[in-house]
Amino acid sequence: MPTSDRQLTDVDRVVMKRILDLIIPAVDDLPGAGGLGLAERVERGSMRYGRLRSGMLSILDAMTLDIASRVEGGFAALDEERQIASVKTVEADLPVQFSEFVELVYETYYTDSRVHERIGWVGRPPQPEGFDIGSWDPSILENARKREPFWRKVE
Amino acid sequence: MIVGAGASGAAVAWRLAQAGFSVVCLEQGRWINPSLYPTDDKNWEILGRHEWNWDPNKRGNPEDYPVNDAESDISPLMFAAVGGSTIHWTAHTPRFHPSDFRVKSLDGVADDWPITYDDLDTYYDMNDMMMGCSGINGDPAVPPRSPRPMPPIPLGKDGAHMAAAFERLGWHWWPSDNYMNSMPYKGRDACNYCGRVGFGCTRKAKSSTDVNYWPEAVRLGAVVKTHARVSEITVGANGRATGANYFDRAGNAKHQAARSVVMAGNGIGTPRLLLMSKSDAHPDGLLNSSGLVGKNLMFHPYSITTGLIPDLSETWQGPMGNILMSQEFYETDPKRDFVRGYAYQMNRGTGPLGTALGGAHEPVTWGAGHHEDFSERFGHNVVLAGIGEDLPEEHNTVTLDDRLTDSNGLPAPKINYTLSENSRRLMDHSVKSATTVLREAGATRVMANPLLRSGGWHLMGTARMGDDPERSVVDQWCQSHDADNVFVVDGSVFVTAGAVNPTPTLQAIALRAADYIVHERDDLKG
Numbered sequence: 001m002p003t004s005d006r007q008l009t010d011v012d013r014v015v016m017k018r019i020l021d022l023i024i025p026a027v028d029d030l031p032g033a034g035g036l037g038l039a040e041r042v043e044r045g046s047m048r049y050g051r052l053r054s055g056m057l058s059i060l061d062a063m064t065l066d067i068a069s070r071v072e073g074g075f076a077a078l079d080e081e082r083q084i085a086s087v088k089t090v091e092a093d094l095p096v097q098f099s100e101f102v103e104l105v106y107e108t109y110y111t112d113s114r115v116h117e118r119i120g121w122v123g124r125p126p127q128p129e130g131f132d133i134g135s136w137d138p139s140i141l142e143n144a145r146k147r148e149p150f151w152r153k154v155e
Numbered sequence: 156m157i158v159g160a161g162a163s164g165a166a167v168a169w170r171l172a173q174a175g176f177s178v179v180c181l182e183q184g185r186w187i188n189p190s191l192y193p194t195d196d197k198n199w200e201i202l203g204r205h206e207w208n209w210d211p212n213k214r215g216n217p218e219d220y221p222v223n224d225a226e227s228d229i230s231p232l233m234f235a236a237v238g239g240s241t242i243h244w245t246a247h248t249p250r251f252h253p254s255d256f257r258v259k260s261l262d263g264v265a266d267d268w269p270i271t272y273d274d275l276d277t278y279y280d281m282n283d284m285m286m287g288c289s290g291i292n293g294d295p296a297v298p299p300r301s302p303r304p305m306p307p308i309p310l311g312k313d314g315a316h317m318a319a320a321f322e323r324l325g326w327h328w329w330p331s332d333n334y335m336n337s338m339p340y341k342g343r344d345a346c347n348y349c350g351r352v353g354f355g356c357t358r359k360a361k362s363s364t365d366v367n368y369w370p371e372a373v374r375l376g377a378v379v380k381t382h383a384r385v386s387e388i389t390v391g392a393n394g395r396a397t398g399a400n401y402f403d404r405a406g407n408a409k410h411q412a413a414r415s416v417v418m419a420g421n422g423i424g425t426p427r428l429l430l431m432s433k434s435d436a437h438p439d440g441l442l443n444s445s446g447l448v449g450k451n452l453m454f455h456p457y458s459i460t461t462g463l464i465p466d467l468s469e470t471w472q473g474p475m476g477n478i479l480m481s482q483e484f485y486e487t488d489p490k491r492d493f494v495r496g497y498a499y500q501m502n503r504g505t506g507p508l509g510t511a512l513g514g515a516h517e518p519v520t521w522g523a524g525h526h527e528d529f530s531e532r533f534g535h536n537v538v539l540a541g542i543g544e545d546l547p548e549e550h551n552t553v554t555l556d557d558r559l560t561d562s563n564g565l566p567a568p569k570i571n572y573t574l575s576e577n578s579r580r581l582m583d584h585s586v587k588s589a590t591t592v593l594r595e596a597g598a599t600r601v602m603a604n605p606l607l608r609s610g611g612w613h614l615m616g617t618a619r620m621g622d623d624p625e626r627s628v629v630d631q632w633c634q635s636h637d638a639d640n641v642f643v644v645d646g647s648v649f650v651t652a653g654a655v656n657p658t659p660t661l662q663a664i665a666l667r668a669a670d671y672i673v674h675e676r677d678d679l680k681g
Binding site: 022023024025027045048049084099102103106107109110111115116119120121124125126127128129130131132133134135136137138140141143144145147148149150151152153154155 | 193194195196197198199200201204205252253254256257260261271272291293295296297298306307308309310311312315318322327328329330337346347348349350351357358472473486506507508510511512518519521522523525526529530533534
């Protein structure tokens with residue numbers, strides 16, 4: 001288990017950018033999560049919540065240590081198919097940590113304004129504007145009111 | 156003296172202060188300014204998962220006590236503040252049915268309550284007026300009752316869509332009763348349907364006791380001591396309560412003297428404190444001569460069935476959980492393989508992050524299928540939450556953990572809870588029926604979770620009421636059998652759980668207990 005105060009290395013950052021693109025690939029005219037430049041925000045986000053940072057470091061350690069020892073150039077030198085296979089291996093080996101890492105990536109990606117624009121989200125907090133859902137229409141109960149009372153009587 | 160400033164403690168404080176009693180409340184949390192709630196923060200979804208999480212173990216604020224829930228099928232949820240869990244509840248407020256108080260007589264299971272629905276009717280009404288209830292009469296699933304002070308919350312397009320599906324199946328549905336303002340009420344704004352009621356309401360449109368009961372109680376002279384964590388209820392040689400020891404914010408040990416003690420710390424906090432309060436007069440913990448303090452813990456098990464309905468869009472607009480309910484399967488039916496029943500509460504979708512993380516289901520898949528999976532869910536998801544009636548079992552317990560402690564070094568509660576076979580069957584049935592409705596509504600994909608582990612909103616049964624001191628902890632007036640100046644007024648006193656959110660019922664019970672003190676226990680007035 002890595003210590004949560006370990007700093008990321010340049011190799012870590014290269015690996016993380018690539019993993020981010022694999023977790024959330026490009027879509028339409030939007031690059032993947034790595035291409036959007038979210039690696040730095042993921043790292044910053046991990047500083048705020050120790051549990052998520054620990055998960056992130058565990059995954060990066062697993063990726064760099066495992067792959068770098070077997071392939072010249074490390075994870076980044078693998079083709080995409082093998083990169084995906086490698087990430088899936090780590091996911092299987094460290095399911096809890098991988099889940100926490102994905103949580104961190106999603107927290108970063110789905111709070112980005114460029115993503116909000118693409119998916120049609122209002123891109124603002126719920127307050128103070130709220131939403132308009134129309135007004136109460138009592139006629140909608142016309143059928144429901146026809147049913148006889150069916151609650152269970154007691155002595 | 157009241158321990159705990161949540162739903163029930165607030166109701167008692169108001170009623171006693173109104174009658175001229177001297178009231179002091181010890182609350183381990185703080186007063187929260189509603190403007191601090193995260194719903195107007197651009198990072199609201201992230202804050203809701205961490206600093207404002209429903210789970211005290213994930214929130215981890217100094218005023219929270221940790222809960223060892225490793226041996227529990229359900230994780231308890233609660234909030235420590237003036238207002239308690241009404242800060243983060245969804246304010247869905249149906250009442251118990253008359254049958255809920257008579258399950259032994261009707262179905263041969265558990266025990267009957269020592270009170271009836273009629274005993275609480277007046278207090279339900281009183282509470283509805285204080286909290287502010289939106290809803291409408293005529294529901295065939297429940298007894299006739301007084302009109303609510305406000306009309307229902309609009310159903311929205313998605314609510315109307317689901318109502319039509321229930322009707323095509325011939326199944327009951329009705330607009331949810333709730334403590335949210337459909338119009339301005341008692342100086343609080345009308346709801347603007349932001350939907351994120353679970354994070355606290357910046358407009359005070361969602362009712363919580365810090366914005367209704369407590370301001371009134373304080374105006375009448377009640378005192379709330381915040382950051383006051385009670386470590387022990389103290390007793391005299393005769394076994395009667397004399398007050399409480401507590402830690403203040405700086406960790407200083409203090410004592411609050413009192414003529415009587417009203418426990419309102421929820422179905423886990425109250426037994427925890429009673430078990431911590433051992434003395435010569437009460438060697439197994441205060442009020443525990445029956446051995447039942449901390450036993451018979453009940454949650455409401457929740458199933459979550461989510462339908463993805465292409466015909467609907469933007470299902471994140473509107474209140475998260477106060478739309479409609481169905482009580483089609485509420486009562487025992489001998490043709491089913493379980494006793495008692497369940498209700499449905501319709502919930503809406505959530506924001507982008509909540510959708511991606513899956514809520515009660517698996518997160519959106521990572522990798523090649525990510526965007527397709529997300530698009531299928533986002534804005535098209537409608538939830539039917541099945542809330543089941545849990546039955547009391549003595550092996551489901553709250554005890555004191557021998558290692559885990561809170562920030563004052565006091566033992567944390569440990570939960571041992573196993574979902575019963577009856578509840579499991581009931582939950583399975585709720586998933587099956589919910590799937591039928593969602594398919595009828597046009598769902599092209601249905602995701603089901605037959606037991607939401609992180610769904611322990613309702614904490615009940617751990618200091619049950621009854622007439623027999625050997626089989627109960629308090630009597631029908633919430634007065635303990637063991638010490639006549641100690642009362643328990645929270646969900647701990649529930650004999651059974653019903654299949655609806657418990658807060659209106661526990662507040663009605665608390666108001667009834669307060670009336671008993673006012674009219675029958677003048678000796679406690681100080």
